[in-house]
Each structure stands twice: as structure tokens, then as C-alpha cells.
Amino acid sequence: MERQLDPTVCVECERDFGHEEIPKLAGVPICEVCGERYRNRPYPAWVKLGLAALVLLTLFSFARNWRFMAGYIKARRAITALKGGRIEDAHRYYSAAAENVPEKAELRAMADFFEGLMLLKDEKYKEAAAAFRRSGGLSSIREAAEFWTLVCEANVAFDEKDYDRMLEKATALYKLKGNDGLACGLMASASACKFAVSGDEKYRKQALEFLDRAEASGDMDREEMRSWKDRILYRLEAKEIIDSQEFKRRFPDGWKGGGAKKAAEEKRT
Amino acid sequence: MIIPGFLVSVATFPGVIVHEAAHMFFCKLRRVAVLDVCFFRLGNPAGYVLHEKIEDFNTAFLVSVGPFLVNSLLCMFICFPVFVPYEAFGISDPLIMLHLWLGVSIGMHAFPSPEDGSSLWKQASKAARELNPLAILSYPLVVLIYIAHALSFFWFDAIYGFFIGIGLPMILLANL
Numbered sequence: 001m002e003r004q005l006d007p008t009v010c011v012e013c014e015r016d017f018g019h020e021e022i023p024k025l026a027g028v029p030i031c032e033v034c035g036e037r038y039r040n041r042p043y044p045a046w047v048k049l050g051l052a053a054l055v056l057l058t059l060f061s062f063a064r065n066w067r068f069m070a071g072y073i074k075a076r077r078a079i080t081a082l083k084g085g086r087i088e089d090a091h092r093y094y095s096a097a098a099e100n101v102p103e104k105a106e107l108r109a110m111a112d113f114f115e116g117l118m119l120l121k122d123e124k125y126k127e128a129a130a131a132f133r134r135s136g137g138l139s140s141i142r143e144a145a146e147f148w149t150l151v152c153e154a155n156v157a158f159d160e161k162d163y164d165r166m167l168e169k170a171t172a173l174y175k176l177k178g179n180d181g182l183a184c185g186l187m188a189s190a191s192a193c194k195f196a197v198s199g200d201e202k203y204r205k206q207a208l209e210f211l212d213r214a215e216a217s218g219d220m221d222r223e224e225m226r227s228w229k230d231r232i233l234y235r236l237e238a239k240e241i242i243d244s245q246e247f248k249r250r251f252p253d254g255w256k257g258g259g260a261k262k263a264a265e266e267k268r269t
Numbered sequence: 270m271i272i273p274g275f276l277v278s279v280a281t282f283p284g285v286i287v288h289e290a291a292h293m294f295f296c297k298l299r300r301v302a303v304l305d306v307c308f309f310r311l312g313n314p315a316g317y318v319l320h321e322k323i324e325d326f327n328t329a330f331l332v333s334v335g336p337f338l339v340n341s342l343l344c345m346f347i348c349f350p351v352f353v354p355y356e357a358f359g360i361s362d363p364l365i366m367l368h369l370w371l372g373v374s375i376g377m378h379a380f381p382s383p384e385d386g387s388s389l390w391k392q393a394s395k396a397a398r399e400l401n402p403l404a405i406l407s408y409p410l411v412v413l414i415y416i417a418h419a420l421s422f423f424w425f426d427a428i429y430g431f432f433i434g435i436g437l438p439m440i441l442l443a444n445l
Contacts (some may be wrong), residue, residue: 024319025302038302047290047308052281054347054371063348068354072442104358161289166437196278 010034011230039224075107077187087121091112107137109145116148125155149176154186161241163193174210181219185228204236230255278315282369284340284430285309291339292332295297296320299328314382317443326396326404332409333385336378338402344376348434360372378428380421386414400404 005011005028007021012034022029025038052080078093085160091114098107116131129152148174167190172181177183179208188210195203211232215225231247236254242250279286286308296303296318305319323329352400354360381389390411396404416424 011292026304035302037306040297041293041306042302043290043293044308050283050286051290054343055372058347058350063339064364065350068358068360069350072353074358076443101358103360182394184428217439 003097005029012037019223038226045080052203067100071097071104087117090120093101096256103215106138106140109141111135113141113145114139116145116152118162120148120152124154125152125159128152129156143176147173151186156189157195158189158193163197163241167189167194179217181214181217181225184214184217184221186203188232190233194233194239196239196241199239207232207236225232226254230257233257248267275311275315278309279311281377282309282315282376284314284374284376286302287340287343288336289318289377291336292318292320294339295335295443299323299325301332301333314384321391323392326392327405328400329392330407331399333381333389334407337381340375340379344379344430344434345438347375347442348372349438350396352435352438353407353442356435357442361439372434373427373430377426379429379433380417380426381414383415383418386411386418390413 005018006018007024007027007029008019009015010017010022010031011028011236017031022031023035024030025035030038042118043228074093074097078090078097081089081093091111094107094111094114098104098111101107112131112135116128117134119125119131129149130151132145132149136142136149138145150169154166154169154173157163157169158160166199167187170190173180174187179226188207191203191207191210194200195207211229213219215229220228223241227244227247230251231242231244234242234247234251237257247255289306289308293303293306295301302321303318303325304321305317307317309316320332323332347368351365351372353371355365389407393404393407393411397408417429
């Protein structure tokens with residue numbers, strides 16, 4: 001059964017079009033004007049307002065959270081720089097990322113760590129130790145930060161001619177990292193300093209023993225190891241403590257060595 | 270976890286509203302008469318757009334698939350400003366959580382309903398006979414709509430919402 005509708009009368013506005021049949025919409029006659037209302041049905045105001053609020057909220061969040069995006073991009077660039085061995089760039093990017101996202105302590109810790117490495121490279125041991133100490137709060141780099149802090153502190157003690165403290169730091173380093181080349185090298189260096197100032201034979205023996213361990217570790221490259229070894233052997237033989245710059249100045253072509261060097265070389269062969 | 274559909278719809282109602290608004294938008298765009306519209310209600314379906322019969326396949330395709338594009342893009346747009354603080358820095362505040370809820374809710378309702386799929390299938394069958402390439406391409410899409418609907422029992426719609434709202438931008442940003 002189907003309801004009969006006059007094809008000349010609009011079911012919506014009931015306007016009569018006389019003899020003219022009007023178009024149908026969904027099977028019923030609806031005039032142009034009424035049909036237009038269905039074809040261009042307006043959204044309810046609450047839908048419009050809701051969508052506008054959604055867009056405004058998102059734009060507000062874009063502005064509010066842009067610093068996180070910038071921080072993330074910089075942190076990723078820092079990692080890329082690190083992979084490429086570009087410590088200065090890694091430091092620069094981590095510092096910028098830490099400024100963008102100060103609530104993320106890890107970024108500041110990483111920036112401090114790389115600042116420490118840069119200062120260490122420039123032999124600014126006191127400042128480097130402070131930077132490493134600041135970075136030590138981050139668990140993933142805590143051990144590395146502790147290691148480099150001790151390296152710097154041992155160097156500071158050397159610069160201040162406090163050889164007891166230097167040996168104390170080197171011992172702590174050795175306990176932390178065992179037979180690491182640098183830890184053994186610093187133990188040898190500190191022991192040699194102690195021998196040079198005290199003449200106590202046990203320090204001489206200790207210096208030579210740790211020098212051997214440092215060499216055996218293979219952690220240092222050949223040239224670095226040779227220069228390190230020459231300085232320690234010179235210290236043991238001459239009982240004179242000089243820094244690396246003075247050593248290079250006095251022996252630009254390397255130290256030819258005396259009894260201690262020969263004895264150490266014989267021991268190795 | 271089995272949660273009644275209407276509760277999911279209530280919890281994600283912005284997605285239902287956006288989905289129906291997108292349907293209506295494409296109807297208006299293609300001048301299809303909208304006879305009745307419900308943006309949200311407590312029932313099944315949670316929302317609907319009742320429109321006149323569509324004869325043109327391209328229009329039918331747009332009206333059926335349009336909400337998928339709109340909801341997906343809007344989900345990405347809403348989640349984008351908050352996914353970095355949330356995902357990369359583990360920061361969550363009420364505004365971030367509001368964004369994630371809105372974005373994922375909208376993303377969850379991206380997929381066309383089985384009713385949309387069925388009407389698209391009918392239209393595609395007619396149009397494919399006239400070798401309409403879009404109609405031929407829409408067959409796998411309809412299959413995908415049915416699969417997505419079946420998998421919604423296993424929270425596929427929610428997984429999709431999370432993926433496009435958080436997963437996809439994360440992948441994009443990781444490859445910057």
C-alpha cells in the first residue's frame with residue numbers, strides 16, 4: 001500500500017504548482033526551495049562550535065608544545081652528531097634541547113657530560129670535573145660520568161702537586177674500572193709521582209706494574225701510550241715531575257731514556 | 270576485554286560526531302539531500318546520516334569513504350602537537366591527555382560502517398560494469414571495511430586510532 005501524493009504539490013511547504021509536476025526527493029514531491037534546504041542542510045550550531053573549539057584547541061597546543069618538538073629534533077641531531085664523533089655538535093644540540101625542555105633533566109645531564117668531554121680535551125680539568133659531576137644524576141651515564149670525574153680530579157691533584165690525592169683518585173678509578181688502560185695509566189702515573197717525591201721503592205714497583213697493565217690493555221693508541229710511558233719512566237729515573245707540555249718541550253723527538261727505560265723495555269722483551 | 274559497543278561509543282563520542290559531520294559534509298559537497306541526521310545518540314548506531322539514494326558512483330564513494338579520510342587526518346592533526354611531549358619526553362598533563370583522548374576517539378571512528386561498505390559495494394558493482402577504475406579499486410576497500418569491522422571486536426579500531434595518532438607521527442619524526 002502506498003500513500004498517494006499529488007505530484008504538483010510540495011510535501012514540505014504545501015505549495016501547489018498547478019499542472020506542473022515538481023521533482024521528487026526520496027520518492028516524494030518537493031519543490032526546489034525546500035529541496036535546497038535538504039541539499040544544503042546546515043550544521044547545528046553546537047557542531048560548528050565544537051569543531052571550531054577543536055581546531056582552536058589544537059592550534060593552541062601546537063603553540064604551547066612547539067618547544068617539545070624543537071627539543072626532540074635537537075636531541076636527535078645530537079645523537080646523529082655523536083654517532084659521527086662530533087662531540088662539539090652533540091654538546092651544542094643537547095644544550096639547545098635542554099633549554100627547550102628544561103623539565104627533562106636527562107637532556108641537561110647529557111649536555112653537561114659532553115661539555116665535560118670538551119673541557120677535558122682542552123685540559124680544563126677542574127671545570128670538566130664539575131661538568132661531569134653535574135651530569136652524574138642520569139643513571140644511563142652515571143658510571144661514565146663517575147669515571148671521567150675521577151680522571152679529571154686525578155689531573156687536578158697532579159696540577160696542584162697533591163700526589164697523595166692523585167693516587168687516591170687513581171685508586172678509586174682503578175676500583176671502578178679494573179684493568180682499563182686509562183685507569184692503569186693513571187695508577188702508574190700517580191705511583192711514579194709518589195716515588196719521585198718519597199723515593200719509596202714500593203711506588204716504583206707499583207708504577208711499573210700498572211704501566212705494564214696499561215700497555216697490555218691496548219686501550220690507548222700506540223703513540224699516546226709511548227708518550228705516556230716515556231713520561232712515567234722519566235719520572236721514575238730522574239725523580240722529577242714535569243707536565244706533558246714541559247716534557248714535549250725538553251724532548252721534542254721523544255725521550256731516549258736511561259736505565260729505567262731500558263729495564264722496562266728488557267722486562268717486556 | 271569485552272565492553273558493550275554503546276559504552277565504547279559514549280567514551281569516544283567526539284569520533285562519532287566527527288564521522289557523521291564528515292558524512293554530511295560530503296553530502297553537501299556533492300549536493301546529496303540529507304533527509305535526517307543524528308550526530309550522537311545512546312543506541313545502535315550511535316549516529317547516522319540518512320540521505321537520498323545516490324546514483325553517481327564517485328559521489329557514493331566520497332560520501333562513504335570521506336569520513337575515513339577526515340577522521341584519520343583530524344586524529345593526526347589533534348594528536349600531533351602532544352605526541353612528542355607524551356611519547357618522547359613522558360610528559361602528561363590534563364591538556365595532553367584531553368588531546369590524546371580526542372585524537373584517538375576520532376581516529377577510532379574513521380572506518381566506514383558495514384552499512385557504508387554494503388552501499389558502496391552495490392554502487393561499485395554497477396559502476397564496475399561501466400569499467401569505472403575507482404569502482405574496481407573500491408572492491409578491496411570494501412573488503413577492508415568488513416575486515417576492520419570484524420576486527421573491531423579485537424579493538425582494531427582503537428589500535429588504528431593509536432597508530433595514526435601516535436605511532437605514525439613517531440615513525441615520521443624518527444626518520445627526520
